[in-house]
Amino acid sequence: MDQPLPQLDRLFDYRIPEDLRDAVTPGCRVKVRFGRRKIGGYVIAVKRASDFEGKLLWLSELVSPEPVLTDEVARLTRAVADRYAGTLADVLRLAVPERRKRVEDEEPGEALPVAAPTDTHWNRYIAGEAFLRALRDGKAPKTVWSALPGEDWPRRLAEAAATTAAGGRGAVLVVPDQADLDRLDAALTNVLGPDRHVTLSAQLGPTRRYRAFLRAARGTVRIVAGTRAVAFAPVEDLGLVAIWDDGDASHVERRAPYPHAREVLLTRAGLADSACLVAGHARTPQAQLLVDTKWAVSVTGSREAIRSAAPRIVPVGDESDMARDPSGGTARLPTVAWETAKAALDRDRPVLVQVPRRGYVPAVSCQRCRTRAVCPHCSGPLRLTGLRRAPVCGWCGKTSHDHRCRECGSAKVRARVIGAERTAEEMAGAFGGVEVVESTGENRLDQAPGGRVVVVATPGVEPPAPDGYGAVLLLDTWALLTRADLTASEEALRRWMNAMALARPDGTAVVVADGGLPVVQALLRWDPAWFAARELNERAELGFPPAMKMAALSGPNGTPEKLAADLPPELGAEPIGPIPIDEHTERLLLRVRRRDGAALAGALARANAARANAKAEPVRIQIDPREIG
Template sequence: MAETAVPGARVKVRFAGQDVHGYVVGRTSETDHTGTLQPLRRVVSAEPVLAPEIAELSATLARRYAGARSDVLRLAVPPRHATAEKQPSPAAPGPPAPPSGAWTDVEHGDAFLRRLAAGGSPRAVWSAGPADDWPAMVAEAAASAYAAGRGALVCVPDRRDVARVDAALLAVLGEGHHVCLTADGGPAARYRDFLAVARGARRVVVGTRSAAFAPVHDLGLVVLWDDGDDLHAEPRAPYPHTREVLLARADQQSTAALLGGVARTPEAQQLIASGWAHELTVPRELLRRRVRVEAVPAEDRSVGTRIPRAAYDAIRRGLGSGPVLVQTPRAGYAASLACDTCRAPARCTVCTGPLVVSGPTVPPQCRWCGHVEATWSCSTCGGRGLRAPVRGEARTAEELGRMFAGTTVRSSSGDRVVDRVGAHADIVVATVGAEPVADEGYAAVVILDTWLSLARDDLRAAEEALRRWLNAAALVRPGGHVVAVGDPAHPALQALVRWDPTGFARREAEERSQAHLPPAARLATVTGDLGALDDVLTLVDLPEGAEVLGPVPVDDEHRVLLRVPWSRGEDLSQALGDLQRVRSARKLDPVRIQVDPLTI
């Protein structure tokens, strides 16, 4: 096996009485192991799929998230596909000259690109403005690094964003220079593209969160778009966030880094405050020329309306020159029902579950047991009328169709997501994240039911609400009009009106610092049954200054929250990692440990 067991190759080894998969990390002539070494069982494949930098990164992330290195490698290296492995990876042609012009309106944007093209490693947090063609700007940054002889890695939240960046890279670089690492093409195509990157045939990569581990040769730039999107949080152990993966790679491999988004997270703001990254923004005077934003209060709900006069006028004026986007936070028809007389929630007479309506001619149905309430009556006042305090995208489209007769109303949500719309004067009703891109931008954007986005019981409720609104508002054309329906005095809506994600992120970071919450503190949650949590608190060797909050019930389990100052974060991760090893050796009841969870 001497010729095939190369560093990075897949092998089978004997461990705990059974054959398990592994990787050759390195080969040396000596060992510090005092026991007897075991031979390899066999070499599965001589293809070096685990690059040295990814092996080092897996160890770093396992320590950071108190997890097992094998779990990180499972995320980093896709399953083998033997047929794809036998196919060669044609080399890419020489890199073309990078374009210019997309970053002209961004302060210090040209300086950032010049340093990239000169082979430098600048690091920046970029706040995109309304009507910015951010895929083209990302492609230009990647092309600048590529022209300097280095690779580029771009991570975006979902496949729709991948498609947009893919088209932009194709326009800038041409055919045969980049690959898209997503699961859409199937395991064979994904593994083929992964091998093209691992072999150095492709050095520009765009993909979703798993692409953050792509073994790009001579990596010179990592780009993350919209780091506040929860799709960047890995749902599998050890739950690494794409932002932390790319930042770790930037530090480890001394690469340039670009964190971009229309909104800004407190974590990204902390990178600027600490001096790790510089700020790239659009000047205020240019923002004022590009978009006009206003917040208007909702009218009296007792009259059954949810679209104020200002929003109605914005839609009517916008339809005179192009499409109009209406964002609503809920999908479906009527997400909840209440008595029309006393406003008491409408409940099922069989199981007391909430009633919903899926269409204008469909009787109410229980969301829990499916019972149809054809003759419902209110148990509080005896009334038989129903109203919808929360209306979905289908009901909103129906209402707008009646208001603007003769206008095409299109819906985009759930499984019926529309990717693009033309320049026709249509109304597009979309849920959060399903907003189509208009070819020439939207003439107007109306954001409904902002109170519902702010009502989430979560630390990041206001931050997430502003991110959703800004992402929708950024789809306007230059000179467009944005109307948000809600409380104009709320800080998040004020930040939207001023188009000030920077100030909002700074304020959020300061308030969380005073409350000892992330990103000023390091948190970890331990979830399991009470007996397992008692074992955890007995065995764990917490660092000095650690706080233990809980346990508290969460669904069918209980949860303990561990909190330390940011400076002791590595000590907390080390303590939890040692705890995991002790518990595994003793075969104790399992618990789920998450370091810096996205939601609390």
């Protein structure tokens, strides 16, 4: 039922009226009376008798006879709700889109055959051909794939999906965002032919999305691609689930119970006994854990394949590098980086410059004493929006025309972080007569112009160039590496690899960072598996995820501690914190052994249900929170 209250998170039995018995089937939408209201719900099963001893109410209304909730997805949503200490109603809202009656009245199309691809490039990878062969034979291989630089990953996913569909089974493919989905959609059309797959994302709009959903639910298509919610797509005879770039934060649902698409797919692969592919240029510790526990096989390129595909990578950042630089180490763009970019431009090849932050100068400090500059009205961070402009508050938006440092009284400020807009100005000055374009979250380029151009981009929105970039420059790397977050190095490597993967094999990439850092070493050798294993071992020693299971409890001061106190002592849940979020709210972390993760989620769900039943203050529960700090 559409009833998210945790104390009511269970199935309810209703009697079916005689005139609806033939129309009511598992998976259809109905309305039932609950208390004084009529609420919507789904039929999970139709039985001859009920074991409920009380009086059964009649089912009020059949909303639609269309079976939109398959048995497989119903089991999946229940498992996901249990894993994340959530309610079934919350997960069902993620899994089944809003109904459009007009779409249901449309005639279903005809399912078109899918042929297995005859030419693939999986043979560039160790165990790559074996993976496709297993899909072709109807087996369920579990794989973690580290893609080579320059790899046409949408086509590789399309080849895997086509191989699965040619054997009569379905595939679900999940990507982080719409730009990636557009690339995958084009690759699927090219490999499969038209009208043999659908895509699902919020940008389709309610009507088109529901039409694509119904095509999958009715078995008209066997391959569905989309963003995170597509992990629940109703695909018939599921044979493959795949996720690209599982470290991307976009894979985490923003609504309760906040599931990660990777974990949803892993759960689904287990329930449906399907193949699973966790893929990306980089590799997360969570993916490496799948390999270390023998749940999945690692698919990587040979050293020879890496050498032929990867650009030449040059680190510039240690003391000796800076001492040799003609600028004396004070320039933001070291001479080596400038020369690399100029050489590429001279050959009419585009250059990609990655910077961590958008805007002009997103953070400033006092030029004299280096104290962070804050707004005199709300104490928010000040930033610059252009050359010779007064600082503006990033919180309240007020302009600080007469800014004075709170510590020393100086009116002069200096940049703490330089954004993409200011970087574009610097590039235009450094390379006179060269076109400079920006790609940021607000103004994302789908594809970079070819030829003599400099593209300044923030992480995650770097546009591919027609024939690859002649040079890739990674600037201000310290901004990623010094974040106060458990995943800082992991996230930095993922963003760098995704950018460098866009370079030509004969191009050059310059990373302005110390070459002795482990994360830079992994980049130089293009060895994400080594770094992921290293991160996993370090987290195991420190007792952090994914080696341990964690839950974050957020709520009014004192409330998370009270809920934690109600947990069974045999769980051995170790509290960390609480940490104040604001004046009235705090956050408490709970840590248990990995094998006790399911027990912790169940105990938290029951404790939260008991609090809700007693009308106590609510507590927000996040299992496996992305941010620990």
